[in-house]
Amino acid sequence: MARGRAPSYASQREAILAQAAVLFARQGYSGTSMNQVAAACGISKPALYHYVRDKQQLVATIAQEHVARLEAVVRDVDCLALEPQPRLRELIVRFVAEYAGAQDAHRVLTEDVRFLGAEERERVLAAERRVVDAFAAAVAAVRPGADAVAMDKPLAMLLFGMINWMFTWIKPDGRFSYDDMAPVVCDLFFGGVGAVTLPQAGPGRHASIAA
Amino acid sequence: MARGRAPSYASQREAILAQAAVLFARQGYSGTSMNQVAAACGISKPALYHYVRDKQQLVATIAQEHVARLEAVVRDVDCLALEPQPRLRELIVRFVAEYAGAQDAHRVLTEDVRFLGAEERERVLAAERRVVDAFAAAVAAVRPGADAVAMDKPLAMLLFGMINWMFTWIKPDGRFSYDDMAPVVCDLFFGGVGAVTLPQAGPGRHASIAA
DNA sequence: CCTACCGATCGGTAGG
DNA sequence: CCTACCGATCGGTAGG
Numbered sequence: 385m386a387r388g389r390a391p392s393y394a395s396q397r398e399a400i401l402a403q404a405a406v407l408f409a410r411q412g413y414s415g416t417s418m419n420q421v422a423a424a425c426g427i428s429k430p431a432l433y434h435y436v437r438d439k440q441q442l443v444a445t446i447a448q449e450h451v452a453r454l455e456a457v458v459r460d461v462d463c464l465a466l467e468p469q470p471r472l473r474e475l476i477v478r479f480v481a482e483y484a485g486a487q488d489a490h491r492v493l494t495e496d497v498r499f500l501g502a503e504e505r506e507r508v509l510a511a512e513r514r515v516v517d518a519f520a521a522a523v524a525a526v527r528p529g530a531d532a533v534a535m536d537k538p539l540a541m542l543l544f545g546m547i548n549w550m551f552t553w554i555k556p557d558g559r560f561s562y563d564d565m566a567p568v569v570c571d572l573f574f575g576g577v578g579a580v581t582l583p584q585a586g587p588g589r590h591a592s593i594a595a
Numbered sequence: 596m597a598r599g600r601a602p603s604y605a606s607q608r609e610a611i612l613a614q615a616a617v618l619f620a621r622q623g624y625s626g627t628s629m630n631q632v633a634a635a636c637g638i639s640k641p642a643l644y645h646y647v648r649d650k651q652q653l654v655a656t657i658a659q660e661h662v663a664r665l666e667a668v669v670r671d672v673d674c675l676a677l678e679p680q681p682r683l684r685e686l687i688v689r690f691v692a693e694y695a696g697a698q699d700a701h702r703v704l705t706e707d708v709r710f711l712g713a714e715e716r717e718r719v720l721a722a723e724r725r726v727v728d729a730f731a732a733a734v735a736a737v738r739p740g741a742d743a744v745a746m747d748k749p750l751a752m753l754l755f756g757m758i759n760w761m762f763t764w765i766k767p768d769g770r771f772s773y774d775d776m777a778p779v780v781c782d783l784f785f786g787g788v789g790a791v792t793l794p795q796a797g798p799g800r801h802a803s804i805a806a
Numbered sequence: 807c808c809t810a811c812c813g814a815t816c817g818g819t820a821g822g
Numbered sequence: 823c824c825t826a827c828c829g830a831t832c833g834g835t836a837g838g
Contacts (some may be wrong), residue, residue: 393810415710418833430835431811439833494763495706499626502800538771542783546762547775552705553752560749564794568746572753575678576787583775631820640822642823650821 386447397435400425405446405488413443413496443496444504450489451511468525469574475522476573477566480547484562487551490501494548516540527577534582543573608646611636616657616699624654624707654707655715661700662722668693669729679736682784686733687784688777691758695773698762705759727751738788745793754784 403424407416418439422432436442457478466474483490497508516537523543524536546569554562614635618627629650633643647653668689677685694701708719727748734754735747757780765773 397788404750410709412623412625412706412710414623417831418832428812429833430813433834434810489729493622497619499623534770538776538779541764542758542776544756545757547756549756549759559745560794565749565753567794568749568791569753571791572787573783574787575790576783576785578781579786580779583771583778590641628819630819639824641825644822645823 393435400432400435401442401446401449402488403566404442405492408446408496409491410445413439413492415473422499440500440504443492444500444508446489447493447497447508448498448504448511450493451508452516453477453482453486454515458515462518462522468522470520470521472526473570473574475519476543476547476570478499480550480562480566480569483547483551490548490551516544517581519543523577526574527580539577539580543569603686604646607636607706611643611646612653612657612660614687615653616703619657619707620699620702622649624703651711651715654703655711655719657700658704658708658711658719659715659722661704662719662726664693664697665690665726666722667779669726673729679733683730683733683737684781684785686730687754687758687781691761691773691777691780694758694762701759701762727755730754734788737785738791746791750791754771755779757783 400421404416404421407420407424410416411420418429418432421442422429425432435503436445458475461474461478464471465475493508493512497505500508519540520537523540527536527539547566550562550565554560554565612630615627615632618631618635621627622631629643630640632653633640636643647656660804669686672682672689673686675682675685704719704723708716711719730749730751734751738747758777761773761776765771765776
């Protein structure tokens with residue numbers, strides 16, 4: 385009876401999600417085959433389909449679980465009941481740490497969600513929107529003023545730009561780590577946010593925020 | 596003799612590059628077939644291969660021409676011989692304008708260069724590195740100090756993060772345009788860059804810049 | 807009748 | 823510059 389037993393369903397499925405995230409991040413959604421995912425997990429393709437319904441569900445799960453962790457970070461920081469500036473700082477530091485520990489899932493979230501079906505895509509985008517709104521509210525709180533209503537969301541997006549872009553240039557063996565850069569982002573943002581003024585509308589030219 | 600004539604080789608090739616950029620940006624490199632490119636151009640697949648050698652050359656040309664335009668912007672601004680702060684401001688404004696007019700090529704540059712062969716990829720990355728170095732030098736010039744040598748490149752990358760990320764959230768029919776956001780980025784960066792201090796190295800933890 | 811898979815191959819389509 | 827194809831591999835599923 386002491387023959388080799390397969391790992392439990394739950395842990396095997398987790399291993400599949402982790403391997404798939406690596407491959408999707410490296411090769412893109414369409415450039416990654418289910419054969420490759422199966423091979424990376426050391427199982428056959430039919431075995432892979434025992435754990436996941438199809439390729440779309442695989443990427444949907446990776447993205448959904450990642451954005452759910454980001455929402456959890458927002459909730460955790462809310463529970464700390466901090467003053468505006470320490471609160472935004474805590475959000476930044478924790479998001480950077482979350483990204484550092486889930487770079488593959490993060491790339492899947494930012495690049496591969498477009499390949500989902502309309503319904504699943506909307507579910508992920510809705511979660512992203514909640515995270516963005518939480519950051520925009522945190523930005524508004526550190527920058528009270530008449531134009532805050534108009535500018536807090538674009539400022540939050542510039543902030544996301546700084547931290548989302550990090551994974552393209554920070555290398556594990558390099559001089560600066562994600563943890564090193566989080567306070568730099570905070571210094572830059574808190575130092576500069578007071579200097580920002582509402583842009584005057586150009587002649588007939590308009591564009592708005594969607595995310 | 597007055598029958599329909601094909602457009603000239605050069606203009607047809609330009610049209611193909613533009614159409615291919617749209618499709619690659621929308622569907623990714625692997626998710627876009629050469630059949631789709633041909634169909635979008637209203638030509639047959641063999642006709643498409645009359646203008647391009649293969650799929651990789653197509654994406655390489657799109658990325659190379661885009662990064663070449665960015666290098667041209669750097670040269671043009673250098674020719675203006677501006678003071679440090681107006682110079683960096685001019686770089687930011689012109690880069691944002693360049694992105695706004697080449698969003699598809701920009702996405703191809705940031706997402707699809709990984710699918711090139713080693714040689715072509717290195718050629719594009721080398722051009723990107725020259726652009727980053729120019730920004731890092733411009734950042735160093737507005738921020739003279741002992742730690743400038745260590746921090747100018749990461750600060751330039753945070754700056755690139757803000758402007759590179761814009762194309763993910765600015766919508767053509769929205770409230771803010773690329774042109775509206777360029778001065779906001781300038782205000783935020785110039786206002787905050789003075790507050791940045793060199794991060795103290797964590798215990799045994801290191802990471803550096805590659806791009 | 808369940809689970810956890812296997813070797814083989816399905817109908818279509820990819821780049822060329 | 824088209825029709826007609828190739829070697830291979832795609833995502834997904836058959837029988838056992």
